[in-house]
Amino acid sequence: MASSPATATGRVGYAAFQYPDFSLYQCARFCIVAAQEMQSVAVGWQVYEITKKPLDLGLVGLAQFLPGILLFLAAGHVADRFSRRKVLMVCYAGFFLCSSLLLFMTLRNIQSVMPIYAVVLLLGVVRSFNGPAARAILPQIVPIEHFPNAVTWNATTFQAATISGPALGGLLYAVTQGPRAVYAAAMAASLAAVVVMWHIKARGQSRSRPGRDSVLAGFRYVWERKLILALISLDMFAVLLGGAVALLPVYAREILHIGPWGLGLLRSAPAVGAAAMAIFLAHNPVRRNVGATMLWCVAGFGVFTIVFGLSRSVPLSLLALLLTGAFDMVSVVIRATLVQLATPDEMRGRVTAVDMIFIGTSNELGQFESGLTAHWFGTVPAVVLGGIGTLAVIGLWTWIFPDLRHADKMAGETA
Numbered sequence: 001m002a003s004s005p006a007t008a009t010g011r012v013g014y015a016a017f018q019y020p021d022f023s024l025y026q027c028a029r030f031c032i033v034a035a036q037e038m039q040s041v042a043v044g045w046q047v048y049e050i051t052k053k054p055l056d057l058g059l060v061g062l063a064q065f066l067p068g069i070l071l072f073l074a075a076g077h078v079a080d081r082f083s084r085r086k087v088l089m090v091c092y093a094g095f096f097l098c099s100s101l102l103l104f105m106t107l108r109n110i111q112s113v114m115p116i117y118a119v120v121l122l123l124g125v126v127r128s129f130n131g132p133a134a135r136a137i138l139p140q141i142v143p144i145e146h147f148p149n150a151v152t153w154n155a156t157t158f159q160a161a162t163i164s165g166p167a168l169g170g171l172l173y174a175v176t177q178g179p180r181a182v183y184a185a186a187m188a189a190s191l192a193a194v195v196v197m198w199h200i201k202a203r204g205q206s207r208s209r210p211g212r213d214s215v216l217a218g219f220r221y222v223w224e225r226k227l228i229l230a231l232i233s234l235d236m237f238a239v240l241l242g243g244a245v246a247l248l249p250v251y252a253r254e255i256l257h258i259g260p261w262g263l264g265l266l267r268s269a270p271a272v273g274a275a276a277m278a279i280f281l282a283h284n285p286v287r288r289n290v291g292a293t294m295l296w297c298v299a300g301f302g303v304f305t306i307v308f309g310l311s312r313s314v315p316l317s318l319l320a321l322l323l324t325g326a327f328d329m330v331s332v333v334i335r336a337t338l339v340q341l342a343t344p345d346e347m348r349g350r351v352t353a354v355d356m357i358f359i360g361t362s363n364e365l366g367q368f369e370s371g372l373t374a375h376w377f378g379t380v381p382a383v384v385l386g387g388i389g390t391l392a393v394i395g396l397w398t399w400i401f402p403d404l405r406h407a408d409k410m411a412g413e414t415a
Helices: 012-018 020-051 054-081 084-107 114-136 144-176 180-198 217-224 226-242 245-255 259-283 290-310 314-341 345-377 379-400 402-406
Strands: none
Touching (some): 012 144, 012 259, 020 054, 020 084, 020 114, 020 144, 020 180, 020 259, 054 245, 144 180, 144 314, 217 226, 226 290, 226 379, 226 402, 245 259, 245 345, 245 379, 290 314, 290 379, 290 402, 345 379, 379 402
16 A cells, blocks of 8 residues: 555645655656666767767667557556556666666777667667556555646656756766766666665556457547547647757757757756746646647747757757746646546556657657758758747647637646
């Protein structure tokens, strides 16, 4: 069973932290996300130093995306069929293995990107199974009445790790003049996440029965609920087109001229904005006009993506990235809360797996799209066109899904 609350009452903004298992989970989550973020900085800089081709940065994203497309049904079924805590421990051990392999290859002074792509592909496999279990376990460690608050703080932890991870990774890379220390630090953080996860006690979960119909239930569930389909698909296409993360090494090296330490700052800036917004939402949750709020915030994401693409000023670039993160966080919280609260526990893993495909498409496939368009049109035009595409998607989704525009209350909100 989940631990009892430490106190009978508490400030509403920190309600989820009354539960020790939730606090432990946030520690484990911070460690594993920070490890992957600092590692991403090292991989991106290392690949670009070897090839000097933006397209190869996009291929890093594609290598992480492909396993998710192939394995999302199996990953969701595993999260519903087996203990999510144990699944996460295995995944964290897998992250440790990937960091170890990257360190080994670096120590061997490998000058080809193909072995790096192979490890990134393995990393994509681990992430495919980690995502559904990581999100579906949350209702097992926090009572349903505090779930919206837990979702917001869960997002805050993620963004805090996304701030510190790239900054630390860029700093270690610059100080040690290479990725060795970064990969070693990622190994240590992944191992710490395994140890912390071992001490978490989660409520028993409902288990699904095997079978093809059971495996496909998550996809069918999302398809039949058009509002949820609209929410997650809007987020997918907006970030798919408007994401500029894959091209940040190019901006740091050739446009802003700020080196690997500056790359860490650029990677951290969206997370700074997202974390600030998440803390604000924890104390001031979205209660009304959910659909319109999401549409306006996604529009803000697109506008400031364009600003970043055109900027040649480091402070303006950091500000633009910060604001893209802040606007994106609103859609993250709205989507995660609606999907989790509306889904029965016995199929949360499968529904979350479908949601993770949308997220993976927007993030990893978005990196490939950015690298490909940069290869065709140039780095700056690729980012600007992506931001314009995001704005076009908003107009199209407003027309196709009128229920999204008129959506009012957040499901499952508490007083």
